[in-house]
Each structure stands twice: as structure tokens, then as C-alpha cells.
Amino acid sequence: MLGKRRMRISPGSTLLIGFLAIIVLGSILLMVPFSLKDGMKLKYVDSLFISTSSVCVTGLVTVSPGDTFTVFGRTVIALLIQTGGLGFSVFVVFFLVMLGRPVGFAERGPVREALGVSPRGLVNLVKFVMLSALVVETIGAVGFYHVFSRMYPFWESVGYAVFHAVSSFNNAGLDIFPGFESLIPYRADVLLNIMTSALVIIGGLGFSVLREIVSWRKIRRLSTHARIVLLTSACLLVAGTVLLRVAGVPWFEAFFQSVSARTAGFSTIDIGAISSGALLVLNVLMFIGASPGSTGGGIKTTTFFAIIKTIQQVFTRQEPVAFKRRMSADSMRKAFMVLLLALCVVLIGSCLIAVMEGSGYSLDHIVFESISAFATVGLSMGITPALSGFSKVVLIVLMYIGRVGPLTVAGSWMIRHRQTDFIEEQILIG
Numbered sequence: 014m015l016g017k018r019r020m021r022i023s024p025g026s027t028l029l030i031g032f033l034a035i036i037v038l039g040s041i042l043l044m045v046p047f048s049l050k051d052g053m054k055l056k057y058v059d060s061l062f063i064s065t066s067s068v069c070v071t072g073l074v075t076v077s078p079g080d081t082f083t084v085f086g087r088t089v090i091a092l093l094i095q096t097g098g099l100g101f102s103v104f105v106v107f108f109l110v111m112l113g114r115p116v117g118f119a120e121r122g123p124v125r126e127a128l129g130v131s132p133r134g135l136v137n138l139v140k141f142v143m144l145s146a147l148v149v150e151t152i153g154a155v156g157f158y159h160v161f162s163r164m165y166p167f168w169e170s171v172g173y174a175v176f177h178a179v180s181s182f183n184n185a186g187l188d189i190f191p192g193f194e195s196l197i198p199y200r201a202d203v204l205l206n207i208m209t210s211a212l213v214i215i216g217g218l219g220f221s222v223l224r225e226i227v228s229w230r231k232i233r234r235l236s237t238h239a240r241i242v243l244l245t246s247a248c249l250l251v252a253g254t255v256l257l258r259v260a261g262v263p264w265f266e267a268f269f270q271s272v273s274a275r276t277a278g279f280s281t282i283d284i285g286a287i288s289s290g291a292l293l294v295l296n297v298l299m300f301i302g303a304s305p306g307s308t309g310g311g312i313k314t315t316t317f318f319a320i321i322k323t324i325q326q327v328f329t330r331q332e333p334v335a336f337k338r339r340m341s342a343d344s345m346r347k348a349f350m351v352l353l354l355a356l357c358v359v360l361i362g363s364c365l366i367a368v369m370e371g372s373g374y375s376l377d378h379i380v381f382e383s384i385s386a387f388a389t390v391g392l393s394m395g396i397t398p399a400l401s402g403f404s405k406v407v408l409i410v411l412m413y414i415g416r417v418g419p420l421t422v423a424g425s426w427m428i429r430h431r432q433t434d435f436i437e438e439q440i441l442i443g
């Protein structure tokens with residue numbers, strides 16, 4: 014008798030299916046009557062959009078969460094943000110460890126895929142992820158409570174503080190304030206802006222980098238990856254702030270938007286009213302995004318660094334080196350593959366929305382919204398709520414691909430062929 018063959022699902026496919034399942038479950042929970050305020054009705058496409066935006070820690074919305082959802086609905090959104098930001102596979106491994114169960118290959122694979130780490134020390138990293146999230150978000154919630162307690166009753170202040178801490182650390186950019194104003198009413202609140210920026214930066218560095226920073230006294234030397242992440246993040250933050258100021262944005266708002274554009278999505282200015290130069294800077298910052306293994310999206314800082322090094326190699330004819338370490342050819346190829354796939358996804362998404370919406374919106378508005386969705390940022394020029402159902406679905410797909418990663422999506426559809434050797438021949442390039 015022949016034994017049954019077990020179907021093996023790749024870690025990448027597990028991530029795709031897991032995120033999709035959580036999104037669908039979240040969309041159903043947001044549709045139940047006790048999730049909605051009295052008199053509020055929600056189309057399923059809008060519920061699916063909010064659930065996707067929450068799980069993919071994007072921040073784009075088609076309805077105002079603060080005006081639409083009850084405390085239960087807001088709690089569901091916060092849980093979706095937390096699950097999507099840290100990764101559902103991280104929660105699976107963490108609960109297995111807490112229950113004393115063994116963590117097998119099937120559970121380790123998706124975590125390695127999500128955090129981009131080796132199997133060695135993976136369980137300890139998962140524990141660090143959960144502990145660091147708890148500590149940072151608790152500190153953030155306490156700080157935010159001092160801000161909101163000046164304007165709201167106790168329990169309402171606690172709710173705003175906890176939700177904002179979760180949304181900030183996970184780089185979600187979602188808020189539960191009335192209307193679509195994001196943090197514009199709090200643009201002059203220094204404490205709120207600084208603490209929000211700090212949580213966004215910490216969440217966007219990547220958990221492996223955070224662990225190295227915390228363990229600095231023991232290791233006394235950061236890895237090349239951590240150095241690249243810290244250097245690139247600092248350069249993008251400074252360059253973004255300066256360029257936004259030159260484009261007409263005040264210094265304090267320029268700093269905050271330079272931080273937020275790196276996949277957080279909070280806004281202290283009216284994005285629809287800024288200059289074309291500032292819009293271009295935000296597009297670039299959003300597209301690059303945060304770092305690998307973090308709560309943020311985009312093509313990632315290390316990808317951007319590798320692309321810059323490759324371009325430098327073309328002009329200098331020297332091997333790409335970072336901190337006295339030669340960068341592998343495989344890393345460079347992956348960087349350009351991510352760049353190419355990301356550009357294709359954004360281009361196709363923008364074209365589909367432009368065709369469906371006709372002449373209703375300018376191309377710069379549509380491209381900005383598409384980049385914001387793919388990079389899981391959430392900054393908006395205000396057109397998302399008025400888009401057609403088809404265009405909303407396009408943005409949902411962009412958010413989904415941006416969160417799980419274009420390489421993961423491409424890898425799950427890749428058809429493997431037998432390697433065949435052919436005669437090499439030169440072709441004209443350029």
C-alpha cells in the first residue's frame with residue numbers, strides 16, 4: 014500500500030496564506046453590528062480595505078475609523094495592526110514556546126522568511142520581538158496618555174494612548190481621531206510628535222538590529238547589516254528633513270514627515286497642499302521605506318544601499334564594499350530584483366487606477382496613493398475614500414504585496430525548470 018504524500022508548503026506561501034486569512038477574518042469582524050457605531054453602515058469592500066490596511070500596517074483608509082467604529086471595532090483594528098506588524102508567524106512560535114511545545118521547521122520557516130534571519134537563535138529572537146514590542150509600546154502609551162489626558166476623560170485617554178502607541182511602533186499610521194486629519198490638530202504638540210517619531214524609528218530599524226543595539230555591552234561590535242541600516246536610516250532622515258524644508262515645509266514638520274514617510278503614514282501637514290518638490294521627496298522616502306525584519310515596508314534601506322553601491326561599482330570599477338566587507342553578488346542581484354518588481358507593481362497599480370478613474374484625478378495623486386499603498390505608508394492626498402470599488406481593490410492588492418514582499422509573492426509563483434547550458438553570446442546594451 015502506498016503511503017500518502019504530504020503536501021509541502023513553502024515558508025513564503027505560508028506567509029501569503031496566513032496574512033490573507035487574517036485579513037479576511039478581520040474584515041468579517043469589522044462588519045459585525047457591535048463593531049459599528051449606531052447608524053453607521055459599512056460596505057464589505059471598505060471593511061476589507063480597513064482590515065488590509067491594518068494587517069499590512071499601511072494606514073490608508075476609506076472611512077474614518079474614529080467616526081465609524083465602536084471600542085470593540087477599534088480594538089479589532091489594534092489587534093490586526095499588532096498581528097500584522099510583528100507577523101502572525103512570530104505569534105505562533107511565541108505561543109508554542111509559552112505552552113512548552115517544540116518549534117519545528119514548519120513554524121520556523123515563515124518566521125525566517127518574515128524577519129530575514131537564520132534558524133540559529135530564532136526562538137530567542139521571537140522572545141525579544143514580543144518583549145521589545147511590549148516594553149516600547151507601554152512606554153509610548155504612558156507618554157501619549159499625558160498628552161491625551163489634557164483633552165479627554167480617563168478611559169478615552171487610555172484608549173487613544175494605547176492605540177496610538179501600537180500604531181506608531183508598528184509603523185501603521187492609523188488613528189482613531191474624528192475625521193481624516195491624522196495628527197494635523199496636534200502639529201504643535203512637541204511631546205506627541207517626538208514620541209511618535211521615536212516609536213516609528215525604533216519599529217522601522219528591524220528587530221535583529223534592535224537586539225544588537227540592546228546587546229551592545231556584550232557584543233561590542235555591530236554587524237555589517239546593522240551598520241548599513243543605521244547609516245542609511247540616518248542619512249535618509251537628515252536628507253529628507255533638509256529637502257522638505259527646502260521645498261517649503263517648516264523645519265519641525267519637515268523632520269516629522271521625513272520620519273513618517275518611511276512607512277508610518279502619520280501627517281502633521283495637508284499632503285494635498287504641499288509643493289510638487291515636497292511631494293517628490295515624500296514619494297522617494299516612501300518607496301525606500303524601513304529596514305528588513307521591521308514593522309515597516311518599502312523596498313527597504315539595505316536594498317537602497319546595495320543599489321547605490323552597485324551604481325558606484327559601475328563608475329569606479331571597484332568591488333562593492335561596506336565597512337571593510339565585500340557585498341555578495343547575490344545580494345546585489347536581489348536588490349535590483351526587488352527594485353524592478355516594486356516599480357512594476359506600482360506602475361501596473363497606477364495604470365489600473367488611472368484607467369478606471371478616468372480624468373477624475375491627476376496622475377501625481379494616483380501615483381502617490383499607489384506608492385503609499387505598496388510601501389505600506391498610509392500618507393494620502395485625500396482621494397482614497399472617493400475611489401471606485403475596483404480602485405480600492407487595486408490598492409488592497411498593492412498593500413498586500415508590499416507587506417509580504419514582492420520577492421515572496423514572485424517566489425510563490427515561480428516555476429522551476431531544469432538547468433540547461435547554452436552557448437554564451439554578447440548583446441548590445443544601452
